[in-house]
């Protein structure tokens with residue numbers, strides 16, 4: 001019993017929450033929607049009265065003019081109802097889109113402003129965010145938080161309409177009015193309980209909800225080449241069918257089960273309809289009601305009983321409420337997305353590179369058990385070029401992510417000029433970093449923007465051209481029809497598609513631009529992976545040696561790329577295994593020397 005009451009309380013609070021959500025659509029749009037719903041709510045009662053009035057004046061043999069006016073009133077109400085419905089549909093769409101847009105913007109703000117990646121990569125964050133952002137298709141209908149809010153408003157006015165009809169009926173038959181209202185609400189509650197379980201089933205299969213993703217994102221755009229060359233269209237089709245079957249098979253089973261359980265509601269509905277017709281009819285026969293009143297009260301009874309049906313708005317509410325709850329949970333857990341309280345400003349806003357120390361750092365990715373970094377201790381001295389090498393998966397990129405404050409160590413600490421990174425103002429620290437990740441982002445934007453995104457405040461095309469030149473992108477710039485204005489978003493704008501190597505030069509230009517804007521620690525993770533042999537050979541001279549007054553961290557499997565570095569650090573088992581210049585490590589005769597020899601031999605064999 002107590003649980004029922006708690007559920008009821010939660011449901012009421014959720015429904016009020018939905019109504020409050022409507023304010024996000026703006027006063028004018030929401031006000032118009034409320035007004036239109038109000039008109040539609042009173043129309044059935046007005047129709048019952050007007051039809052009764054028409055029958056009364058017709059039966060009393062009044063003049064043609066009075067009959068015509070009464071008939072015009074009936075027709076006018078039908079027309080008004082229809083016209084209001086049309087406008088309401090359009091205004092409702094506007095309100096739904098606005099509410100959804102606002103909620104999505106809030107979730108985007110939370111996601112973008114989270115200081116690290118650990119929450120963002122978690123399954124629970126992603127599921128909750130996709131619930132808010134994606135909305136979804138429920139039983140063939142677009143459903144979202146916005147449609148839940150509009151649906152809740154619709155339900156309020158459906159109730160109002162039924163109560164208005166009951167009030168009219170109560171003027172003559174109060175017991176019938178009360179009884180019909182009670183039974184109709186009971187039927188509605190029973191139906192709602194039975195049918196809403198279907199929304200639970202739909203909601204439970206998040207993998208099923210993602211089935212659209214395979215088609216739209218992967219099969220059509222993302223993996224278009226692979227899908228065709230490997231002939232994977234059958235696999236995609238099968239995958240979509242399998243997820244659809246997994247989602248909908250239990251739904252259809254439940255629908256059949258609900259239909260088989262309709263006896264009680266059907267009996268109650270038949271009983272109500274019989275009472276609604278026979279009680280006024282008996283009153284007519286006994287002479288206490290005339291035929292015109294009979295029509296008015298039967299129509300009013302009909303208006304009361306209409307609330308017993310579970311309309312689409314009930315599904316909208318139930319489905320979209322999950323999105324609203326998910327948004328509330330995200331806000332409760334991560335705040336509103338406003339940038340978090342700033343820590344101390346990164347020390348020395350001077351133009352010199354800092355000393356960065358990893359002190360006995362242990363780090364394990366959330367949701368995994370084995371640490372990737374396990375007692376890593378290393379110092380990056382101001383202005384030196386340090387190469388980080390090691391086998392696949394040893395933790396090189398993880399080292400960079402921790403350097404950027406995207407994750408925090410489980411134990412140990414990272415210091416910048418002696419100050420713990422955890423105590424620093426992260427945005428300020430990140431402005432002093434320029435990081436090129438191996439899986440750099442190809443922004444759907446112009447060439448200029450792809451470079452200046454690293455430091456939008458540094459204006460001037462000369463700096464952009466200089467960064468492109470250092471990254472070996474001058475020829476690319478000359479070839480592009482619209483120069484720096486060329487859109488590099490080929491799918492979205494008919495812009496230019498670049499090759500892998502050309503994109504890498506653009507991404508490299510972006511971080512060099514960040515260095516020009518004040519970045520004092522440059523990190524290049526696999527910067528030559530897509531470059532041709534000549535560009536790779538020129539890389540150190542063209543890029544690294546021209547970067548001054550900056551600490552450079554270079555990660556690469558191509559040991560010829562890292563050879564000229566001041567220091568080379570080899571990671572093994574999450575910590576530094578070898579540390580020294582190329583010559584020192586070759587003399588040491590450890591893993592680095594072995595890897596270098598193997599690569600050099602392979603190169604010599606290829607070159608023969």
Ligand SMILES: Nc1ncnc2c1ncn2[C@@H]1O[C@H](COP(=O)(O)OP(=O)(O)OP(=O)(O)O)[C@@H](O)[C@H]1O
Pocket residue numbers: 121365366368372390391392393394395396397398399438
């Ligand atoms: N977001 C993540 N969640 C869980 N584990 C991760 C995540 N990112 C990386 N890992 C794991 O951490 C380990 C180190 O990955 P990392 O990318 O740092 O290696 P790497 O040395 O840069 O490898 P490579 O040379 O292949 O680029 C790997 O075992 C990887 O599977």
